[in-house]
Amino acid sequence: MVLTFGEILLRLSPKLGGTWIREASFPVFVGGAELNVATALANWQIPVAYCSAMPDNALSREIETYLGEKNIRTGKLIWSGDRIGIYMLPQGADLKNAGVIYDRAHSSFSALKKGDIAWDALFEGVRYFHLSAISPALNGEVAALCTEAARQATLRGITVTFDLNYRSKLWKYGKAPAEIVPEIVQYCDVIMGNIWAAHTLLGTDIDPEVAENRAGKEDYLQQARLTSGQIMEKFPKVKAVANTFRFDAGREGINYYATWLSGGDFVVSKEFDTDRVVDKVGSGDCFMAGLLYGLYRNLDARSTVNFAASAAFGKLREYGDASGQTVTDVLTRIEQ
Template sequence: MGKVLSFGELLLRICPDEGGQWLQENNLPFYVGGAEANVATALALWNVPSAYITALPDNFISEQLVGYLKGRKVETDAIVYQGDRVGLYYLPKGKDLKNTGVIYDRAGSAYADLKPGTIDWNKAFEGVSWFHFSAICPAINQNVADVCEEALKAAKERNIFISLDLNYRAKLWKYGKDPVEVMPALANYCDLIMGNIWAANKMLGIKLNEELIADGEKESLLQHAQLTSEEITKKFPNCSIVANTFRFDHKEGIRYYTTLYKDSELTVSQEYVAEKILDKVGSGDCFMAGLIYGFHNKLSPSDTLAFATAAAFKKLFIPSDATSTTVAEVQETISNYAN
């Protein structure tokens, strides 16, 4: 197989503590972020040929950020240089990106200013066999949504496998369209769609069965995952694989399990439970990267799901956007938590 190309906005996460101690100490942690960049760095760490495309201003900050990616064995040759800003977001330690506490500062960034015709997709897709993007990209504005469709058409013309993560960020969809008005047209091109039953409803118009989700029981949710997966593959005939994640905060800590639907069969992962975690950001990206790793290495659906789920669970204990867990450490986690 060829390279995996991930497309999205490279961000800086600014991470103040909730008590305001950073003001006293003049110390404010930064992390390199962006859902698709997290996928790209995880794949490179796991020895999958990985490339990343975004738009950045031509300045020393970008030079250092690109150096960070190169240092992690991510190919950056197709990055577009334009504009003046790198996108930022602010999130207190331990909080979730779906939480109302997230503050985005991305308007007018180099990536937000992308327009169709800007990226040379012939160059970007050289040697690429898999293209990955997320629903965060078309959430930025209509122009970026149009660039996504441009990329998907170019990828499909080259028979490149396409994966989509249905990341829903309510604070980003601010240009007059609901996700369900934009995402189905993009999902039409995709071979693998990952998310959860609620995101599939919000972004693709897939029905929610309120009776099944009312009690939150695992068996009911797994039944819903089957129904959602079946409906996605019927509604979007290009899609042959659907993955769903389930992560819940509860009094004992975190419960986490996942499903993978392929060839009309639903595979269910090991369930992971933890009393305390460090960082919720990037766990879903790590799961997506784990799926790509499994299929790239021609693992079975059950082994692919086991790897992706364990990798995502491990990410919950790493205080940054991207994982640093090796393949060996993921495999050790699978063994340690085996039923």
């Protein structure tokens, strides 16, 4: 079984220009990076459980039922605290866009600390444990909990995967990411992210032209190989690193590809292009789910990174936080 761990969130997604006021409409999506991963895996028939914290009230219980209907196991949820975190993002915008507004202070998940989780119960039946850099960005207590969770999973022989997703607006408690994230990554087996996030969160080197997005594809690929190698050298437990590349193409289009370094083999995914994006939220989470799918199904390196890249690209054409693609959808896109 795969277990994902992170904060459950409600995304409020208004149409700007005053439309949400005139129409009295404010769409709400149940999400969060780690839940998005779990949702995709469940849809691909991978046994998956999700651990987060919610207050024990009627709204939370409805969310629990909803997750169960998605075939996500909810027995590891923690019932504590007073509220669910919220973030507001206009429809069609990117999470890295300055328009995102977070309302996550004092949420049930952000109040968790070391000692709140019974590790034996949490990790019972788990083969893969996934968490991300969004959680330790909340506060020092949650950061320490994430480190301990990764360590406890390692002690039990569980494969630990980590997403280097960086949200600058969340790191507000006096610690730089590079002071915190390496403490977690030392216990990880698989790292997913991009060359820019790795530079910020782990202190890897980056070419100035690449850093400013003024390079060509071969330069980005060379940087990905360098970054992946540096991560594996710095953190000996890490056995595989994936890097994603998503560039604007035209007014509304996207160019997407990814790399995967494992066992000394550096593999580049198929390249995908579209002239229209429906929703950018959750694309990286879908990529991570694709990696876990490949690992769980024992796919080879090329098949794994192609599946992950295709799934992530497909999510760009879906509305909402999580993907509803089938395995056939993802494989068909690769073959086209």
